[in-house]
Amino acid sequence: MKMSYSKLKYSNMFLNSIRKYSTEISEKSTKWNSVVGLEIHAQISSESKLFSGASTAYGQPVNSCVSFFDCATPGTLPVLNRKCVEAGVLTALALSCDVNETSLFDRKHYFYADLPAGYQITQQRQPLAVNGSLKFNVWTPGVHKTPYEKVTRIKQIQLEQDSGKSLHDTYINKSLIDLNRAGMPLMELVFEPDLSDGEEAAGLVKELMNILLRLGTCSCKMEEGALRVDANVSVNKENEPLGTRTEIKNIGSVRGVAGAIKYEIKRQIKLLEQGEKIVNETLSWDAAYQKTVMMRDKEEKQDYRFMPEPNLPPLRLHMGQGDNKYNLIDVNSFKNKITRLPSEIRQHFVNEFKLIPLMAISIVDEKKLTDLFEETLAENKNRNPRTVANVLMNEVMQFLNKNKLTLDNLNISSKQFGQIIDLLEAKKINLLVVNNILEVLIKNPEKTPEEIVQESNLELINDDEELLKLINKIFEDNPKMVKEYQNGKDKVLRAIMNQVIKKSNNRANLQKASEMIRKLLRPNQFK
Ligand code: ADP
Numbered sequence: 001m002k003m004s005y006s007k008l009k010y011s012n013m014f015l016n017s018i019r020k021y022s023t024e025i026s027e028k029s030t031k032w033n034s035v036v037g038l039e040i041h042a043q044i045s046s047e048s049k050l051f052s053g054a055s056t057a058y059g060q061p062v063n064s065c066v067s068f069f070d071c072a073t074p075g076t077l078p079v080l081n082r083k084c085v086e087a088g089v090l091t092a093l094a095l096s097c098d099v100n101e102t103s104l105f106d107r108k109h110y111f112y113a114d115l116p117a118g119y120q121i122t123q124q125r126q127p128l129a130v131n132g133s134l135k136f137n138v139w140t141p142g143v144h145k146t147p148y149e150k151v152t153r154i155k156q157i158q159l160e161q162d163s164g165k166s167l168h169d170t171y172i173n174k175s176l177i178d179l180n181r182a183g184m185p186l187m188e189l190v191f192e193p194d195l196s197d198g199e200e201a202a203g204l205v206k207e208l209m210n211i212l213l214r215l216g217t218c219s220c221k222m223e224e225g226a227l228r229v230d231a232n233v234s235v236n237k238e239n240e241p242l243g244t245r246t247e248i249k250n251i252g253s254v255r256g257v258a259g260a261i262k263y264e265i266k267r268q269i270k271l272l273e274q275g276e277k278i279v280n281e282t283l284s285w286d287a288a289y290q291k292t293v294m295m296r297d298k299e300e301k302q303d304y305r306f307m308p309e310p311n312l313p314p315l316r317l318h319m320g321q322g323d324n325k326y327n328l329i330d331v332n333s334f335k336n337k338i339t340r341l342p343s344e345i346r347q348h349f350v351n352e353f354k355l356i357p358l359m360a361i362s363i364v365d366e367k368k369l370t371d372l373f374e375e376t377l378a379e380n381k382n383r384n385p386r387t388v389a390n391v392l393m394n395e396v397m398q399f400l401n402k403n404k405l406t407l408d409n410l411n412i413s414s415k416q417f418g419q420i421i422d423l424l425e426a427k428k429i430n431l432l433v434v435n436n437i438l439e440v441l442i443k444n445p446e447k448t449p450e451e452i453v454q455e456s457n458l459e460l461i462n463d464d465e466e467l468l469k470l471i472n473k474i475f476e477d478n479p480k481m482v483k484e485y486q487n488g489k490d491k492v493l494r495a496i497m498n499q500v501i502k503k504s505n506n507r508a509n510l511q512k513a514s515e516m517i518r519k520l521l522r523p524n525q526f527k
């Protein structure tokens with residue numbers, strides 16, 4: 001079974017539809033160099049908040065998940081949530097960070113209505129972990145011809161609380177405050193400025209989400225605000241010091257990350273070329289208008305009056321030496337809890353299953369595809385991994401794409417998918433019929449592909465006589481095509497084949513049919 005590049009590209013475009021951008025100019029120009037560094041807030045998956053017992057459930061009625069501590073009632077004290085620290089440690093280890101035996105909590109002061117205490121508890125001076133790294137692939141269909149690998153350093157990972165949310169109601173001309181988010185557990189990952197454009201930033205975010213999802217430490221639901229990206233962007237000329245940076249806050253989608261950075265790089269270059277200066281400002285990304293807009297000026301550095309949080313002792317972890325008499329979190333024990341990471345799985349798919357890297361990247365990008373692929377192979381060792389991969393990424397993805405379905409709608413089991421593969425390998429059906437089977441299967445998940453093939457009469461037409469009858473009927477109905485092909489117009493064969501596909505309800509053995517047609521219409525070529 002051969003897979004055409006265009007087909008693969010097509011399904012990947014769907015799979016990565018969040019990374020579909022215009023192909024026009026890349027933000028790199030020959031004269032300008034652009035630099036990007038990300039700060040990512042990932043909400044730690046946990047039942048309760050970082051310092052209180054209030055629920056972290058999403059979509060609850062406003063102000064229904066707020067403890068006395070979360071609304072800064074005097075006299076209340078923070079109690080550190082052990083589960084959140086454990087999730088932070090696991091994440092830090094998976095990202096090759098050095099976990100600090102002792103980390104500290106600080107108060108970062110600023111005045112805002114949705115921050116009742118007037119400060120955020122965060123880890124700035126001595127965070128949970130430092131000096132990590134993340135390797136990822138950069139590949140956006142339509143932008144890059146082939147994927148390339150990139151590594152970024154991680155400066156630090158810190159634990160901190162989220163703030164509440166202000167709702168500006170223009171109808172009653174009042175600002176309302178929802179404190180459900182106040183105190184939500186976050187890990188902030190600060191990356192070094194190692195990236196050079198929006199596509200690389202998008203690649204980083206995708207890989208990080210993939211890792212966090214597999215570790216189970218963050219839901220990564222950007223639409224719920226569970227993962228937010230701040231992008232720092234600057235441009236400079238080669239061999240000159242780094243330029244002044246701007247910061248785009250709270251970008252809420254992978255597509256937005258690439259789009260916002262691309263826009264910002266172009267904006268900065270344009271300003272500099274007009275002889276103007278870049279000011280260190282905070283921007284937000286307006287996804288509807290596809291532009292960055294100013295939020296606040298940062299030229300006068302805000303004084304956050306950092307000070308140690310007096311109500312929380314230093315956070316101490318057990319690093320494996322001596323006995324753990326205070327039952328501290330044992331860092332070493334989390335080393336075994338790191339699940340297989342996407343990079344490892346991709347490598348395995350390329351080495352063991354001989355998948356091309358592009359295919360491995362696409363399958364591993366989505367956990368659901370990875371699982372279906374691996375389970376289908378595990379159930380029957382005779383199945384050819386490349387066939388399984390191709391059918392999954394071409395026929396299955398195109399089926400979803402065509403019917404405007406997502407992977408969440410794909411409710412087929414590895415048993416069912418495996419049976420489709422077996423039917424194909426046994427030459428009982430052809431590739432086109434996979435679409436017909438899926439159509440029935442998605443509505444009747446209790447059926448087996450074999451049953452569907454029988455009931456819907458989808459078996460491959462292999463019989464010469466039957467094929468000949470079909471072809472002759474097509475010749476009869478399309479005399480013009482026949483003439484044209486006989487007169488040397490090669491392209492018409494495809495149109496005739498389309499008729500074969502249509503008239504046989506996808507069932508004809510296409511290789512055989514095409515050979516028969518050529519023999520019938522151009523007998524000279526076969527002498
Ligand atoms: P600050 O102390 O001002 O917060 P940091 O060194 O913590 O600065 O960096 C904050 C973020 O800005 C990091 O993600 C970093 O990668 C990024 N960054 C720093 N300098 C630049 C630059 N010149 N261009 C783009 N991003 C940068």
Ligand code: MG
């Ligand atoms: Mg900083």
